[in-house]
Amino acid sequence: MSKLMSAKTKEILLGPLAKNNPITVQVLGICSALAVTAKLEPALVMGISVTIIVAFSNVIISLLRNTIPNRIRIIVQLVVVAALVTIVSEFLKAFAYDVSVQLSVYIGLIITNCILMGRLEAFAMSNGPWESFIDGLGNGFGYAWILVVVAFFRELLGSGTLFGYQVVPQALYDAGYSNNGLMILPPMALILVACIIWVHRAKDKELQE
Amino acid sequence: MSNKLRKLVDKIKPNFQPGGKLEKLHSVFDGFETFLFVPNTTASKKGAHIRDAIDSKRTMIVVVMALLPALLFGMYNVGYQHYLAIGQDAGFWSTFVYGLLAVLPIIIVSYGVGLGIEFIAAQIRGSEIHEGFLVTGMLIPMIVPVDTPLWMIAIATAFAVIFAKEVFGGTGMNIFNVALVTRAFLFFAYPSHMSGNTVWVRTGTTFGLGGGTPVDSYTGATVLGELATASSDNIQVVDVVGNPIGFWDGFLGLIPGSIGETSTLAILLGAALILFTGVASWKVMLSVFTGGALMAFVFNSFGPDTAVAHFPWYNHLVYGGFAFGAVFMATDPVTSARTELGKWIFGFMIGAFAIIIRVLNPGYPEGMMLAILFMNIFAPLIDYYVVNANIKKRLKRATKKA
Secondary structure (H helix, E strand, O other), X not given: OOOOOOHHHHHHHHHHHOOOOXXXXXXXXHHHHHHOOOOHHHHHHHHXXXXXXXXXXXHXXXXXXXXXXXXXXXXXXXXXXXXXXXXXXXXXXHHOHHHXXXXXXXXHHHHHOHHHHHHHHHOHHHOOHHHHHHXXXXXXXXXXXXXXXXXXXXXXHHHOEEOOEEOOOHHHHHOOOOOOHHHXXXXXXXXXXHHHHHHHHHHOHHHOX | OHHHHHHHHHHHHHHHOOOOOOHHHHHXXXXXXXXXXXXXXXXXXXXOOOOOOOOHHHHHHHXXXXXXXXXXXXXXXXXXXXXXXXXXXXXXXXXXXXXXXHHHHHHHHHHHHHHHHHHHHHHHHOOOOOOOHHHHHHHHXXXXXXXXXXXXXXXXXXXXXXXXXXXXXXXXXXXXXXXXXXXXXXXXXXHHHHOOOOOOXXXXXXXXXXXXXXXOOOOOOOHHHHHHOOOOOOOOOEOOOOOEOOHHHHHHOOOOOOOOOOOHHHHHHHHHHHHHOOOOOHHHHHHHHHHHHHHHHHHHHHOOOOHHHHOOHHHHHHOOOHHHHHHHHOOOOOOOOOOHHHHHHHHHHHHHHHHHHHHHOOOOOOOHHHHHHHHHHHHHHHHHHHHHHHHHHHHHHHHHHO
C-alpha cells in the first residue's frame, strides 16, 4: 500500500483538485463547463463521466505507450477516447436516459475535451499505468467539483431548485422574489467560473502573477 | 456658508490622517472632502499637465445636472401616465408628487448600493474613492421601468459595479457602460419585469397616493412594444388609453417608457448643457442620430413588411431609449472611441445597430442598450485601426519625400 500511495502519487491525485486544477488554473474544458452546469444533476453526471473516461483512457494509453509509433499517437489516443466515450454514452442511454437527453451532444463531445488530450499527451505517454490512473482520477475530480459548484449556484439562483427539488420556499416567491434568468444562460457560468478563479487566486499566493 | 463648511471639514480632518482616530476611514473622508471642495491640485505635480479647477468630480456633476430635466420630466410623466391610466385628473402637483415618490426609492437604492460598494472597494485598495458612480447612480433609475422591484435594482447595481467596473480596476478602466450593464442584467435576469405591457405604467398606489382601476381602453405597452407585436404591417401607435399619437408626442414625452427616456425635449436640454460645457462629444451624438436615421430610412424604403420597419425614420429617433442612449450613454468618455474619426464610426454604428435590432429582432423591441454595449466592445478596436491608419499614412508621406 505504501508503494501505491507514495507522496508522489498523492500529489498526482490531489494536485489537480486545487493548485493545478484543469478548469481554474489550466483553463481547459471550459466549453462543457458552460454548457452542462445549468442544473446540478447533468453537471454531476458529466463530471463522473469525464472522470471515468480520463482515468481509463490514461491507463490504456499508458499501457500502450511504448508500442505507439510517435507519428500516429494522436490518432491512437482518439480511437481509445472515442471507444470509452461511446461506452459511457451507451451506458447513460440505457440506465439514465433523462440525464443523457439533457446532456445531449455534450457526452459525445467529451472526445474533444481538452483535458483528455492534455492528460494523455502530457502524462500518460510518459508514465506508468498506476500513476496515469491516479492522474486521470485527480483531473477528473478537479473538473467535476468545479462543475458541481457552478451548477449548485446556477440551479439554486436560476431555478430555485437543487437536483430538481424545490429549495426556495414558495413564501419567498409570494413576497416578490423571482428566479434569476441570467443564471440559466451560459455567460453566467463563465462569470461564476471567474469568481471561483478569483477566490482561488486570492487564497493561493503561488498562483498570483 | 461654504466658509463654515470648509472650517468644519478642516476641523475634523486630523482624525482621518495617519495616526488619527479614524485613520481607516481616510478614503471615505477624502471622497467627501473632494466632493465638497475642489482639491488644491487636480493634476499631478510632475510633468506637463494643464492645471485648472475642473476635476472628474466636477465633470460628473455637470452630467448629473444635465440629467435633471429628463429626470424631473420623468417623475412628472410617471404620475401623468398613472392618472391617465386610471382616468383621473389630479392636477400638476399631485401628479408630480406621485412620480417623485415612485422614483425616489429607486434613486436611493441605486446610490446606496453603488456608493456602498465603491467605498468598500476604495477601503480595500487603500485608494481614494472613485467618482464615477455619481453619474451611473443617476443613470440607473432613469433607464428602468417604474415598476422594477427595488431588490432587483440593488442586485443589478451590485453586479454591474463589481463585475463591470471594479474588477477592471475601477472608474475609467471599465470596458462597458456600467449603467447599461445594470440594465442588461435586469433585462436578461428578470425579463418579465423589464418588458411587456405591465411594467411601464404604475397602476397601483405609491405611499398611499393614487391607485385605481385602469380604464377599459387601457394598454400599458410602449410604442415600440406595440410595433413589435403588431399583427398588420401598418398600425397607428396609441398612448396608454388608446389615443393615437405621433412624432410630437414622442418628442414631448408624455408616453409610457423607462423613467427618464421618454422626453426627447428634456434630453436635448441636457444635451445642450453637456455640449456647451464640452463634457460630451458632439461627434458621437450627431453620428448616433445620423446612423439611426439613415438605417431607419433604409428600412422604410427597402425593409421587410412589418409595422416596425414601416415606422417613419424620424419617429424612431424620438421613441424608446434612442435619444437618451445617444446623448447620455454613447457619449460616455470612458467606453466610447477616443480618436476623432473613431467617434464618428462608433456613433454611426450604434445608431445603425439600434435600428437593425429594433426592426429585425422582434424579441427585442428596443435595441439601443444592446447596440451601445456591443459597440463598447469595438471602441478600442476602432481606435486601434484609426491610429494605425494614421501612422501608415504619415509613414508613406515621410518615405515618399525622402
